[in-house]
Amino acid sequence: MRSAWSVAKREIFSFFVSPVAYVVLTVWLVYQGFTLYMLASYFAQSQYDAGAATQTPVTLFFGGTTLFYVVLLVIASILTMRLLAEERRTGTLEPLLTVPVGDVALVLGKYLAAMVFWTSLWVPTALYLVILKQYGSVDWGVAAASYLGVFGIGVFYMAIGTFMSAASPNPIIAAVLTFMLLGLMFLVGVGEFIFEGPMRDAFNYVSVWGHMSDFSKGIVDSRRLAFDASLAALALFLAVRVMQARRYE
Amino acid sequence: MLRVEQLTKKYGARVAVNDAQFSVNSGEIVGFLGPNGAGKSTTLRMVTGFLTPTAGRIYVDGVDAVAEPLEAVKRIGYMPEGVPLYPELRVREYLKHRAELKGVPRASIRKRVDACLEQASVADARDRIIGQLSKGYRQRVGLADALVADPPFLILDEPTSGLDPNQMRQVRDLIRGFAGKKTVLVSTHILPEVEATCTRAIIIAKGHVVAEGPLDELRKRRGAVEAQLTIRGTGAAVEAALASHGAVTGVHTTPTAGELTEVRVGLRDADRAVEEVVAALAQAGLGVRDVRSAGGSLEDVFAALTATDAGAQPEEGGAS
Numbered sequence: 001m002r003s004a005w006s007v008a009k010r011e012i013f014s015f016f017v018s019p020v021a022y023v024v025l026t027v028w029l030v031y032q033g034f035t036l037y038m039l040a041s042y043f044a045q046s047q048y049d050a051g052a053a054t055q056t057p058v059t060l061f062f063g064g065t066t067l068f069y070v071v072l073l074v075i076a077s078i079l080t081m082r083l084l085a086e087e088r089r090t091g092t093l094e095p096l097l098t099v100p101v102g103d104v105a106l107v108l109g110k111y112l113a114a115m116v117f118w119t120s121l122w123v124p125t126a127l128y129l130v131i132l133k134q135y136g137s138v139d140w141g142v143a144a145a146s147y148l149g150v151f152g153i154g155v156f157y158m159a160i161g162t163f164m165s166a167a168s169p170n171p172i173i174a175a176v177l178t179f180m181l182l183g184l185m186f187l188v189g190v191g192e193f194i195f196e197g198p199m200r201d202a203f204n205y206v207s208v209w210g211h212m213s214d215f216s217k218g219i220v221d222s223r224r225l226a227f228d229a230s231l232a233a234l235a236l237f238l239a240v241r242v243m244q245a246r247r248y249e
Numbered sequence: 250m251l252r253v254e255q256l257t258k259k260y261g262a263r264v265a266v267n268d269a270q271f272s273v274n275s276g277e278i279v280g281f282l283g284p285n286g287a288g289k290s291t292t293l294r295m296v297t298g299f300l301t302p303t304a305g306r307i308y309v310d311g312v313d314a315v316a317e318p319l320e321a322v323k324r325i326g327y328m329p330e331g332v333p334l335y336p337e338l339r340v341r342e343y344l345k346h347r348a349e350l351k352g353v354p355r356a357s358i359r360k361r362v363d364a365c366l367e368q369a370s371v372a373d374a375r376d377r378i379i380g381q382l383s384k385g386y387r388q389r390v391g392l393a394d395a396l397v398a399d400p401p402f403l404i405l406d407e408p409t410s411g412l413d414p415n416q417m418r419q420v421r422d423l424i425r426g427f428a429g430k431k432t433v434l435v436s437t438h439i440l441p442e443v444e445a446t447c448t449r450a451i452i453i454a455k456g457h458v459v460a461e462g463p464l465d466e467l468r469k470r471r472g473a474v475e476a477q478l479t480i481r482g483t484g485a486a487v488e489a490a491l492a493s494h495g496a497v498t499g500v501h502t503t504p505t506a507g508e509l510t511e512v513r514v515g516l517r518d519a520d521r522a523v524e525e526v527v528a529a530l531a532q533a534g535l536g537v538r539d540v541r542s543a544g545g546s547l548e549d550v551f552a553a554l555t556a557t558d559a560g561a562q563p564e565e566g567g568a569s
Contacts, residue, residue: 006349010335017337091333095394098297098327099350100319247301249260 007109062146063212080161081175118154149215159232256305267456280443326395336380369393385416454555481536490533
């Protein structure tokens, strides 16, 4: 797995020396900061019983509003689009596939890099919570659970993005495909608000909204994480198969 | 070092490589020669495991490269056509990355990077960003990459394409320098390159291997050779003198101003035929002013073997 790490290192390096990384990171942090500011202002103005409240700025920040998901779909697409599609577009896939590194190590390395990107977006947001703490109260247990939930979403979003990047001839197509597939899965998740009974549970299970509404209340449900992990495993498996199939073109 | 048997690659209905068969012995520098679109890159991509053959077998140093591509490729230093590199990396960073991927032990990476920088004569560019390098330098970075794990077998796909004459000469000198140390298979469509660097050539056209052998043998490969002579005498007299000669396959005369005649004589065999023709003409009392033997060069062999509407072939590797 040394070669997977080598692939990841190169990818991470290339990402963080490109201006794209800083544009994405800046837009992301401004967007998230503004969202949290609005939520905090809203709670500061409205009168509510702090003791009985199930909703806090932190709960709403982590997936309580659609603001959260729209940007997530876009960001996930941008973070993963270059992974393999860029190598294919520029031809660097050829030297990369003619070294003694298996397709599994290659895909895992790329995925690992994507997880590092994802994590690097979220780590600075912890600072917002620290700031929030200066003016009110933050339940760190809830915050930790929320971050775990966010990481879980990353596990599966980054895997879908890796798969789409493996299957696309260039990064633009990869980004569009990732956005469409993740958007579709988000919409399927909306089914939890439409159906009743077991159907509702089923839709809730696949819904990122349902996923985050648990974690952002501090509920760590291992089924959610199992879902993320198994979907990620499936997507990465397909990515490996796509890389293998390419040799038979 | 390399043995290829009945190798075939189809892109859908198009056959890029058709039943190719050749071998490369250890220590040789072999030219892999063919017009654009002949299937050179496709063949090399199969040898290096980038593509899987539709049919056929490839053995690299005895390892079945179709069944065990990762094992086979450990023995190969490959420089793909166009030398794709990461423009944002520095030369030494790139080579370090490549050394890691190729499984060079951590402790010797630095030593290997330094050595291959030296061998490919890019040591002066080690700290430069690849995207800012000239094409000649990038080509040599590709060569350094091929060398970084110190493999016994180098495969270089069009290593001089897009270079100016000086850079071409430098790259050729480097390749020649591998003689006796490495086995090299170098693809090109430029003949002088093969004549300058290789001891043996494999000629491929339309996916078929049409000739394989040492350069001297290939030069003789072409059955008919031609001699061009300038004769003092009439065309009719020349034709009469050569009509019954066994080595002559055809005579074509063109009268010029004055008493001279330009003659083109088709010959069966290059070696002695020219001498015999001159002797026959002298015996007939015709003055031989000038003799130039044409044909028998590698260029002619190449042209004869690959001539069939090669220009109309689609661009190589376009389907991959």
